Amino acid sequence: MALRTISSQLAAQLDKELMGPEVGFTLEQLMELAGLSVAQAVVKEFPYSESRKSQVLVIAGPGNNGGDGLVCARHLALSGFQPVVYYPKRTTKTPFYAQLVNQLEFFKVPVLGAGDNWAQYLDHTKTLCVVDAIFGFSFKPPVREPFGSILEQLRHTQHELPIVSVDIPTGWDVDEGPADSDCIIPSVLVSLTVPKPCATKIDTRETHHYVGGRFIPRDFALKYGFEPFPYENLDQVLRLH
């Protein structure tokens, strides 16, 4: 069956409607569910076991994709993993992001900032995977620093250290897919609400694809032109392929 997708423009419109006066979700609610979905995809792909390494590096960008990463790290800590967060460009747009960081400190999750030695965690003998929560559907190329250098390092380690991308593989054009051969290739993509067109460009032999962000009713999905996804029970993610 063809992959159901909506454009970046429609995704932004859908988001706005969910958080608009008629529906009334708050960003905080949606982000909590989005981050929980990503954590659940990580747990499904790399099940926790006391005898295995359990360190996960979460790289959080300056927008809401980064916020999803901060929430994901908290849920991973609750599931027995040892997340480490690298958050080089903290947003002060709302106090909410600082609250998410406080919650991570409450869970004793290290949160590294600009200038900290984050690259030490790119060691596949110690780290299970990297969660790419750098940019989502509002990314406009080209990538600005420090994120260009971060992506370059991830590209060099991606064959040993799998990348789990949140909503969009960072650096890919949301509608067109990877702009050039320098783009990262995630091992797992977790599309939120509904995949964006770039998801049709993944090679299913190297990238497992999940949908998460389970927060809309059937008729709302149909209004935006896609069939709802058949999640099971209370699962927060559904593996598409």
Ligand SMILES: NC(=O)C1=CN([C@@H]2O[C@H](COP(=O)(O)OP(=O)(O)OC[C@H]3O[C@@H](n4cnc5c(N)ncnc54)[C@H](O)[C@@H]3O)[C@@H](O)[C@H]2O)[C@H](O)CC1
């Ligand atoms: N309904 C849902 O599915 C929900 C999804 N969520 C997540 O939110 C992101 C979209 O968030 P948004 O804040 O609109 O944008 P981004 O995080 O993608 O990035 C904006 C951020 O990045 C900066 N930026 C943009 N382009 C560049 C560039 N070339 N170089 C450097 N910096 C750049 C920009 O200035 C902003 O600061 C979506 O994908 C989901 O992951 C929500 O969590 C909840 C609902």
Ligand SMILES: [K+]
């Ligand atoms: K991302």
